[in-house]
Amino acid sequence: MQTRIQLEPSEAVSTSPYGDWAIQPHPLPAQEIATMLITRYTQHTQILHPLLPQFAAFDLLQRVYRPDGAIVSSEDSYRIFMLLAISSVTTYRRGDTDEHPYGYFRSAQRYIKQVDFVGSVNAVQNLLLVARFATYQHCDISIWDIARTCIRQCVALGLHQPPTAPLTPLQEQMNRNLFWDCYVHDRFASGVLGRPYAIAEDDITVALPVEISEAELISSKAQTLDEVASQNIVRPNEASVVRFVVSLRRAITRISNRFYSSHTPQDQLNSRSAVADAGQVRLDLHRFLAELKALRDSAPIFSDPQSLYQRPEWYDYLVEKDRLTLLRGALARMPVDGLPTPRSLVEMTLQCATRVIELYSALFSRGQITWTRSYFQILFTSGLSIMFTLSILRHEQKDHERQSNEVAIFAQASAALDSASSLMKMFVSEMPDAGRFARVFEVLVRQYTTGTGTGTRARPSRAPSRAATPVPQQHTDGYAQQQQAPNLRHEICLRRSTVAPSQHQHTQAR
Incomplete structure (x- = not known):
C-alpha cells in the first residue's frame, strides 16, 4: 500500500536565507580537507548522533577519492557532501575553513532525485543527514515532518523492537543507534514546536545501544550483542x-x-484543582527533580574530553534546561483558585532560567558550542521565564523590604537577560529571520534591567561577507525574499513512499 508523505503549508519552515544568488554549490574539496572534515564529524557529531558508523564514513571517503577515478554513485556523492556540510558548520563559523556549509548542501541537492529516502535503513540515514544539517541551517523543509517520516519508517522496518531474525552484533548495534537517533530527533522537533510525538513510549521495546566503542565491537568475537554486553x-x-x-x-x-x-478531560479543565492539586504537583515536581539529578549524577565522566559532548559543562546545560521545562510545567499546573503561587517555586524557576543562560554563555564564550535555532529558542524561553518570575517577585516585594540575597539574585538574573539579548543579536547574522524575535526580546529586556548588565564575552559570529552574501530584502512576514531551494521539498516530502502504515497510530499528545 502506498501513502503520500506531504508537507502541509502550515508545517513548512521559511525558505533558506541562502539563495542561488548568495552561495553557489561547492565542488569536492581537496582530499586533505575532506579527510579533516570527515574526521571531525566522527569525533564530534557522530558521538551524539551515530546515524552512520565511523567506519562507514571513512569507507565513503575512500570510495569518493579513489585514485583510479572510478565513477562515484549518486548516494555516495550525496552522503559525502552532506557530511561535509554538517562538519563544516563549526569550522566555518570559527574561521578554520573558507567554504560556507550551505554550498556543500547545495551540491548534495543535485543528487536528491537519485537517492532513496523511503523504504530502507539507508533511506532513514539519508533523511537524518538532512535533519542534522537543518538543525544549523534552513533547508526549506519541516524538521518535524522529517522526524515523523523517520519514525514511521523505523516502525515499518521493525527497528523499534528487538530483531526477529539473528543479526551480527555490529548490525544490531547500528540498528539500535539509528532508531534512537530518530527518537531523539523526534523528541527534539516535537519539543521545539509543541507537537505530538511520532511514537509512544509504550510502543518502544528495543534496548538502548550497548555501552561499547565501535572499535571494540568490531574486534569482538562475540556472536550476539548480548554476549558483547557481558564482556x-x-x-x-x-x-x-x-x-x-x-x-x-x-x-x-x-x-x-x-x-x-x-488531553486533559473536560471536567478537569473546568476545575483545575482536580488535576493540579498543589500537593500532587509538588509531589510530581520533586519526583522528577530527583530523577533529573540522578541522571546528571550518572553522566559519563571523560578524563580528557575532546568534544563538547564529553564535557561536564554540557551535561550541566542539558539537565538544567530540562529542569527549567519541568519547573515551568509545574508553575503552569499549580492551582489558581484563590491560592498564591508558591514563592519557593518561583525563585527556583528564576535561578534555573538564569543558570541555563549562564551555562550556554560560558560554553559559547570558550568556543565550545555553536548556535542553532534550538539554542535560540532555549535562550528566548529562559529569558521570558526570568521576566515572568521577576515580575511576580517584585510585585510581592511591595509589602516587605528586599533582602540582600534577593538583590544579588535579581542582579544575576538581570545580567543573564543582557547576556541572552547579546547572544541573540549575534545569532541573527546566520539566522536573519530570527531578527524580529531578537528585537522583541531586546525591548522586553529594557523593561526589566537598567542596561548595565555584564553581558556576554562570547566570540563574534562569522557572518558571510557582504560582497558574497547581500542582505536579503524582507517580506512583511519577516522571511527572506528569494527563490526556494530546488528539489528538496518535492523529492523528499512529496515522493510516494512504499512504506506501509503501521498497525497502530503512534502518536502521543503532549
Whole structure:
C-alpha cells in the first residue's frame, strides 16, 4: 500500500536565507580537507548522533577519492557532501575553513532525485543527514515532518523492537543507534514546536545501544550483542553519551506528558484543582527533580574530553534546561483558585532560567558550542521565564523590604537577560529571520534591567561577507525574499513512499 508523505503549508519552515544568488554549490574539496572534515564529524557529531558508523564514513571517503577515478554513485556523492556540510558548520563559523556549509548542501541537492529516502535503513540515514544539517541551517523543509517520516519508517522496518531474525552484533548495534537517533530527533522537533510525538513510549521495546566503542565491537568475537554486553568494556565511550542523552529524552517525555499534555478531560479543565492539586504537583515536581539529578549524577565522566559532548559543562546545560521545562510545567499546573503561587517555586524557576543562560554563555564564550535555532529558542524561553518570575517577585516585594540575597539574585538574573539579548543579536547574522524575535526580546529586556548588565564575552559570529552574501530584502512576514531551494521539498516530502502504515497510530499528545 502506498501513502503520500506531504508537507502541509502550515508545517513548512521559511525558505533558506541562502539563495542561488548568495552561495553557489561547492565542488569536492581537496582530499586533505575532506579527510579533516570527515574526521571531525566522527569525533564530534557522530558521538551524539551515530546515524552512520565511523567506519562507514571513512569507507565513503575512500570510495569518493579513489585514485583510479572510478565513477562515484549518486548516494555516495550525496552522503559525502552532506557530511561535509554538517562538519563544516563549526569550522566555518570559527574561521578554520573558507567554504560556507550551505554550498556543500547545495551540491548534495543535485543528487536528491537519485537517492532513496523511503523504504530502507539507508533511506532513514539519508533523511537524518538532512535533519542534522537543518538543525544549523534552513533547508526549506519541516524538521518535524522529517522526524515523523523517520519514525514511521523505523516502525515499518521493525527497528523499534528487538530483531526477529539473528543479526551480527555490529548490525544490531547500528540498528539500535539509528532508531534512537530518530527518537531523539523526534523528541527534539516535537519539543521545539509543541507537537505530538511520532511514537509512544509504550510502543518502544528495543534496548538502548550497548555501552561499547565501535572499535571494540568490531574486534569482538562475540556472536550476539548480548554476549558483547557481558564482556569487559572500557567505559566511558561514545555509546555512553548516546545512552545518557536518550535516557534524558525519555525523562523529559514523561515530564511533558505529565505537565504539558493537552488531553486533559473536560471536567478537569473546568476545575483545575482536580488535576493540579498543589500537593500532587509538588509531589510530581520533586519526583522528577530527583530523577533529573540522578541522571546528571550518572553522566559519563571523560578524563580528557575532546568534544563538547564529553564535557561536564554540557551535561550541566542539558539537565538544567530540562529542569527549567519541568519547573515551568509545574508553575503552569499549580492551582489558581484563590491560592498564591508558591514563592519557593518561583525563585527556583528564576535561578534555573538564569543558570541555563549562564551555562550556554560560558560554553559559547570558550568556543565550545555553536548556535542553532534550538539554542535560540532555549535562550528566548529562559529569558521570558526570568521576566515572568521577576515580575511576580517584585510585585510581592511591595509589602516587605528586599533582602540582600534577593538583590544579588535579581542582579544575576538581570545580567543573564543582557547576556541572552547579546547572544541573540549575534545569532541573527546566520539566522536573519530570527531578527524580529531578537528585537522583541531586546525591548522586553529594557523593561526589566537598567542596561548595565555584564553581558556576554562570547566570540563574534562569522557572518558571510557582504560582497558574497547581500542582505536579503524582507517580506512583511519577516522571511527572506528569494527563490526556494530546488528539489528538496518535492523529492523528499512529496515522493510516494512504499512504506506501509503501521498497525497502530503512534502518536502521543503532549
